[in-house]
Amino acid sequence: MSSSGSPVPVVDPRGQRFAASVTSVVLAVVLVLQSPWLLALQAVVFALAVVLGPGRSPYGLVFAKLIRPRLGPPEHPEDARPPRFAQGVGLVFSLVGLVGYFSGLTLLGAVATGLALAAALLNAVIGFCLGCELYLLLKRLTPARS
């Protein structure tokens, strides 16, 4: 847990790309198999990343245990707050998807899962952080204060 006085929590950016790749595959399988339970598992992974930090989410731990030892330490560890925020965005999408699938609104479930997939895939492919970009645009929409 970081307070304002302690150093900023960091995360290995390569671990984030790995986690985004695994997430993309899982969500693609959810879409094709119509599997709300698999989506629920992914939502749990998102929630753990938000609560514990992305480096300690299940995918982050797999990366740390199995993959990082082969790669060596990261050149530049990154601030953990943006990816954590992004995982929160993924969590929101997957919760909406769960509501859709479990209430029989398959289209809602598929579209929300598709949005989460788009965010994860963009992160995996070009390191693009959808939540981070939407953040400023949403801020801009708030009425101007004189």
Added chain:
Amino acid sequence: MSDAQDPAVGRSYADGVLVGVVVLAVVVTFVGVFSLYRRSTDGVFATGRTPTTPPTAAVDPGLAPPAAAQDELGLVEPDREIIVEGEVGEQLGERATVLQFSSAFCAPCRTTRVLVSAATADLAGIAHIELDAEAHLDLVRRLRIVRTPTVLILNRAGVVVNRAQGVPKRAELLAALGAAVG
């Protein structure tokens, strides 16, 4: 739980699979196209744009110049915005200024800060000012900033003569500064 004997349930599952496959195809296509677009525009300054000549009239800080029309991304219309020192709280460079908009949730912003600082450290009269976009929303709207990091190049009069979204390429940044200094 689904009842395998009920043909309606089987059909709705098949429909669901079809919907899922279609959504998957749309998402993958979109991500592919967007990634290519991003790769080609990220960190690129509008090369070949001639710096606008600063108006000779003094600028009233309270009166923002009219925003350049329509182009929300600021990629087509040359900027004619003028930044005055009061708006950014720091001294503009004597010859030119690199004005960087950043936000807390932004990994590339740090990369940009390091790159711009290193590129401008040895250049006399070039200031590097970094602003938190969230704390300067009026400026963000006026300058049509849609992403962080966005890097603006100001000439000595504070006129925005160039901009790049995303982490700028060092050589382009230096070329843009050279053009701004004139």
